Amino acid sequence: MKIGIIGAGPIGTTLARRLAATGHEVTIANSRGPKTINDTALGTGARAVEADAVIDGVDVVIVSVPFNRVPDVAALVRAAPDTAVVIDTSNYVPVRDGHIEAVDAGQAESLWVSERYGRPVIKAWNAITSTSFDHHATDAGSPDRLAIPVAGDDQDGKRLAMTLVEETGFDAFDSGPLSESWRQQPGTPAYCTDRTAAELPAALGRADASRSARRRDLAIAVLTERAEVEGTPSAEYLLNLTRAIY
Numbered sequence: 001m002k003i004g005i006i007g008a009g010p011i012g013t014t015l016a017r018r019l020a021a022t023g024h025e026v027t028i029a030n031s032r033g034p035k036t037i038n039d040t041a042l043g044t045g046a047r048a049v050e051a052d053a054v055i056d057g058v059d060v061v062i063v064s065v066p067f068n069r070v071p072d073v074a075a076l077v078r079a080a081p082d083t084a085v086v087i088d089t090s091n092y093v094p095v096r097d098g099h100i101e102a103v104d105a106g107q108a109e110s111l112w113v114s115e116r117y118g119r120p121v122i123k124a125w126n127a128i129t130s131t132s133f134d135h136h137a138t139d140a141g142s143p144d145r146l147a148i149p150v151a152g153d154d155q156d157g158k159r160l161a162m163t164l165v166e167e168t169g170f171d172a173f174d175s176g177p178l179s180e181s182w183r184q185q186p187g188t189p190a191y192c193t194d195r196t197a198a199e200l201p202a203a204l205g206r207a208d209a210s211r212s213a214r215r216r217d218l219a220i221a222v223l224t225e226r227a228e229v230e231g232t233p234s235a236e237y238l239l240n241l242t243r244a245i246y
């Protein structure tokens with residue numbers, strides 16, 4: 001399968017490495033050009049290309065850019081083949097992204113993204129930290145394998161995205177339509193809390209739309225304060241914090 005990845009941060013590069021290792025033809029682009037993408041982060045297989053080449057003839061586009069950059073890549077995503085499945089990994093964090101009125105008012109992030117791209121998206125790989133994604137991949141059937149929720153309205157696209165999630169080393173869990181994808185957004189019990197497939201349904205079910213934005217902002221405030229004192233908090237600290245607050 002031909003896969004184009006837009007965004008070469010920790011999630012995009014780990015996706016490129018894993019998906020190329022399973023035999024897919026993977027290209028990846030950022031906004032500054034292929035020379036600025038670290039080859040070591042990609043490993044063997046994936047190819048860094050110019051942004052306008054990353055959607056050429058692809059079966060799948062994975063967009064992994066900051067939420068406030070979604071409008072900047074919209075024209076590129078719209079130019080992908082009509083048959084391409086578009087998967088989005090983004091999360092809205094207002095202290096970083098600025099405020100977006102519709103999402104602050106309760107629109108699911110993935111629906112807002114979908115509107116920008118003018119096509120359905122599948123939401124996947126958003127609810128796992130880059131550290132867990134990088135370090136906790138395991139083979140299918142491994143005990144305590146972590147799970148990743150996958151939301152979407154296009155059932156064929158969702159099935160394909162779930163297969164790719166499995167190939168990246170995690171159980172894929174169908175978390176329902178995009179209208180329910182707020183249950184895997186920042187501030188919810190399923191978000192960056194390292195759940196197994198057995199644990200995810202209860203975590204998604206406990207999500208409280210009236211509290212998740214406040215809990216997201218509380219967690220960010222604690223992390224920011226901690227970082228001022230000790231530098232970037234450890235992955236263990238982050239996991240304990242999200243499990244306690246969300």
Ligand SMILES: NC(=O)c1ccc[n+]([C@@H]2O[C@H](COP(=O)([O-])OP(=O)(O)OC[C@H]3O[C@@H](n4cnc5c(N)ncnc54)[C@H](OP(=O)(O)O)[C@@H]3O)[C@@H](O)[C@H]2O)c1
Binds near residue numbers: 011029030067089131
């Ligand atoms: N980090 C995590 O733990 C994590 C976990 C799950 C989901 N997410 C979400 O996944 C997304 C990516 O996060 P990340 O931490 O991996 O990456 P990031 O550090 O946010 O990096 C963003 C990437 O997007 C690229 N980008 C920005 N504007 C672009 C444009 N107009 N055209 C092409 N590329 C563009 C940047 O390239 P340039 O530098 O060249 O502009 C950079 O490679 C975010 O929405 C984030 O919230 C993050």
